[in-house]
Amino acid sequence: MHKGHLTPPKNDVSHLPPSDAERFKRESNFLRGTITQDLDNNITGGFNSDNSQLIRLHGMYQQDDRDIRAERIEQKLEPLIHMMLRCRLPGGIITPKQWLAIDQFASEETFYGSIRLTTRQTFQFHGIFKRDLKSAHQLLNSVGLDSIATAGDVNRNVLCTSNPIESEVHQQAYQWASKISEHLLPKTRAYIEIWLDGKKLETKDEEPILSSQYLPRKFKTAVVIPPLNDVDVHANDLSFVAIAEHGKLIGFNVLVGGGLAMTHGDKTTYPRKADDFGFIPVSATLLFAEAVVTTQRDWGNRSNRKNAKTKYTLERVGVENFKREVELRAGISFLPSKPYTFNQRGDQFGWLKGVDNQWHLTLFIENGRLLDYPQKQLKTGMVEIAKIHQGDFRLTANQNLIIANVPASQKTTIENLAITYGLIDKNITSQRKNSMACVSFPTCPLAMAEAERFLPGFITTFEQILTKYQLSDEYIILRVTGCPNGCGRAMLAEIGLVGKAPGRYNLYLGGDRMGTRIPRLYRENITVEEIIQTLEPLIENWSLSRNHDEGFGDFMIRSKVVEPVINSASDFYR
Ligand code: SRM
Numbered sequence: 001m002h003k004g005h006l007t008p009p010k011n012d013v014s015h016l017p018p019s020d021a022e023r024f025k026r027e028s029n030f031l032r033g034t035i036t037q038d039l040d041n042n043i044t045g046g047f048n049s050d051n052s053q054l055i056r057l058h059g060m061y062q063q064d065d066r067d068i069r070a071e072r073i074e075q076k077l078e079p080l081i082h083m084m085l086r087c088r089l090p091g092g093i094i095t096p097k098q099w100l101a102i103d104q105f106a107s108e109e110t111f112y113g114s115i116r117l118t119t120r121q122t123f124q125f126h127g128i129f130k131r132d133l134k135s136a137h138q139l140l141n142s143v144g145l146d147s148i149a150t151a152g153d154v155n156r157n158v159l160c161t162s163n164p165i166e167s168e169v170h171q172q173a174y175q176w177a178s179k180i181s182e183h184l185l186p187k188t189r190a191y192i193e194i195w196l197d198g199k200k201l202e203t204k205d206e207e208p209i210l211s212s213q214y215l216p217r218k219f220k221t222a223v224v225i226p227p228l229n230d231v232d233v234h235a236n237d238l239s240f241v242a243i244a245e246h247g248k249l250i251g252f253n254v255l256v257g258g259g260l261a262m263t264h265g266d267k268t269t270y271p272r273k274a275d276d277f278g279f280i281p282v283s284a285t286l287l288f289a290e291a292v293v294t295t296q297r298d299w300g301n302r303s304n305r306k307n308a309k310t311k312y313t314l315e316r317v318g319v320e321n322f323k324r325e326v327e328l329r330a331g332i333s334f335l336p337s338k339p340y341t342f343n344q345r346g347d348q349f350g351w352l353k354g355v356d357n358q359w360h361l362t363l364f365i366e367n368g369r370l371l372d373y374p375q376k377q378l379k380t381g382m383v384e385i386a387k388i389h390q391g392d393f394r395l396t397a398n399q400n401l402i403i404a405n406v407p408a409s410q411k412t413t414i415e416n417l418a419i420t421y422g423l424i425d426k427n428i429t430s431q432r433k434n435s436m437a438c439v440s441f442p443t444c445p446l447a448m449a450e451a452e453r454f455l456p457g458f459i460t461t462f463e464q465i466l467t468k469y470q471l472s473d474e475y476i477i478l479r480v481t482g483c484p485n486g487c488g489r490a491m492l493a494e495i496g497l498v499g500k501a502p503g504r505y506n507l508y509l510g511g512d513r514m515g516t517r518i519p520r521l522y523r524e525n526i527t528v529e530e531i532i533q534t535l536e537p538l539i540e541n542w543s544l545s546r547n548h549d550e551g552f553g554d555f556m557i558r559s560k561v562v563e564p565v566i567n568s569a570s571d572f573y574r
C-alpha cells in the first residue's frame, strides 16, 4: 500500500479475508465497472448488483418507492426503481443560477419533484429514472456542479460552518473546505467518461491518496468555526476546528474518529466522539488531511464493514498509535491544542448583518424538503428569490438554507417574497427549528420506522406538552432517525429517537445542547404513545427544577435519569 506506511498497526486485521465490497472496488477498473452497459439495458430500470454499488462512488443510490413496493410485487412488476443523486457542494455554497437549473431538473425530470437539503450541507434529487441519469449529470456539469464522491468509500462532501457573518475567517475556512475536498477527490476519469461522454485517455488512472481499492469505508470531513458547532464535529471522521487570531485564521485543531452509526443488537458498533489530536498551522492542512485519510486507508478494517470506519480503527490500534502514524506520514508533529469553546449549535434564523455590511437571511426548511405544498409554495418561492438574488445561497448542515450576501437595498424585496411563499413563517416554534429527521420512508431502503414524515406531527404534540408546562419559548434538541445508522444525528441530540420497527423507536436521553455528549438508551422499542407518556413527566420535572439556562439533556444527567456516556467504546451499552 502506501510507501509512507511507517509503523505496523497494532491488532492488525489486514490478513483477514476482505469483504465483497473490496472485490468489486478492486475489479471496477477505477470505478468504471460495466455501468455503461447497464445504462444501455432497457429491460430493467436498475443496475446489476456490483454496478448498483459502484454508482454510489459517483454520487447515486439505487432505490425504489417502498410505499408501492408490495403492490408492484403483487402485480408481478419490478419495483419502481429510480436513483437518488447527491450533489457535491463543499461548504454548501450554491449560486442563484445553479439553483434555477437544479430546480428545473427536479420539477421536470424526477419522480418526486422535490429538492431535499441534507444534514451534510448539500441537496439530493430523489426519483431519477436510469434513462435520465446522464442528463442529470450533464445539467450539473453545465452549471459547474458534480456528484463525485458524495457517497461510497471515499471522502464525502466536506462541511464548513455556514457563518457568512465573519466574512474573513469564514471565507478562509470555506476555501480550506474546498481545497480539502479537491485534494481528497478520486482522480479517476470514470465520472467524466461515463456521465459526461468524456474521451478515454491513454494515460493510466492512478489514485495516490485513495488507492485503486478506495477507502475501507465512507469518510467524513468538516471544517468548523467556533463558537458555532453547526456541523456537529463529533459526527465526522476528521474535523478541522478553525483557530483565529485578530480575525485571521492561523490554523486548526484536528479532531479524528467521530461517527454516529450503530447496528441494533451488535455491541461491537456504537456512536463515538472524536479525539483531539492537536493544533496544526494552516499551511499543513492538506498534509494532515492526507495523512489521516491514508492511515485510515491502510489500517482500516477491510474484512468487516461494520467495524471499518475510522472510529473503530482508533479503538483497535489505539489513539496514540494512530496519531503517531499520522505525524510520521505528515512529516511534522501536532502542537498542543489551542483553546476554543462551542456556545452555539444549529442555525441562527432570521436576518444577520455581516462584518462587510451584507445581510444574510437564514430560512427554516422543515426536514430540508423543498416542495410546493398546497399552503406553502416553498419551491416556487426559492425560484422567485433566485431570479432576483445577487448574492449566493448557503445550505446548512441542519437541512436549512441561508440567502447570503443580500445588499441592504434588496432586503425588503427578498423578505416579502419569503413571507409570500411561506419560507418565513412567524408561527414556527423554537422547538420545531431545533428538531431534525432523516429521510427514511419511502425512499431509504434501510428505514425501519418513519422519520421525515413522522416528525412534523410529533412536534405538534410535543409543543403542546411544552406549552402545558410554561415552556413554549424553550426547546429541546430532538432528532429522529428511521434506523440506527443515524443520518439525522439523533446520537448527538438531547432526545434521540431511533427507529426499531414501524411505529416503534428506541428513546435516548442525555445528549447536550452543544453536541458534545452522546445520549444513552433510556427505553427500548416503544410506541409513539409510550414515548409521550415517558417524556411528559421528565419535561414537567425539567420545568420545575432546572437551573438557570440548564438544557434538558444536562438536567437528565444531573437528576440522574440517565448516566452520562463518557467513553462510548466501553460504556455505551452499560
Ligand atoms: Fe446517511 C446510509 C441519507 C447523513 C450515516 N444515508 C444512507 C442512505 C444512503 C441509505 C443507503 O445506504 O441506501 C440514506 C438515503 C436516504 C434517502 O432516501 O435519501 C441516507 N444520510 C442521509 C441523509 C440524506 C439524511 C438527511 O436526512 O439529510 C444525509 C446525507 C448527507 C450528505 O449529504 O452526504 C445523511 N448519514 C448521514 C449522517 C450525518 C452526518 O454525516 O452528519 C450519518 C451519521 C454520521 C456517521 O456517518 O457516523 C449517516 N448513512 C449513514 C450510515 C451508517 C454509516 C456507518 O458508520 O455505519 C448509512 C449506512 C451505511 O453506510 O452502510 C447511511
Ligand code: SF4
Binding pocket: 438, 439, 440, 441, 444, 445, 446, 447, 448, 451, 481, 482, 483, 484, 485, 486, 487, 488
Ligand atoms: Fe435511512 Fe436509516 Fe439513514 Fe434514516 S438513518 S436515512 S432510515 S439509513
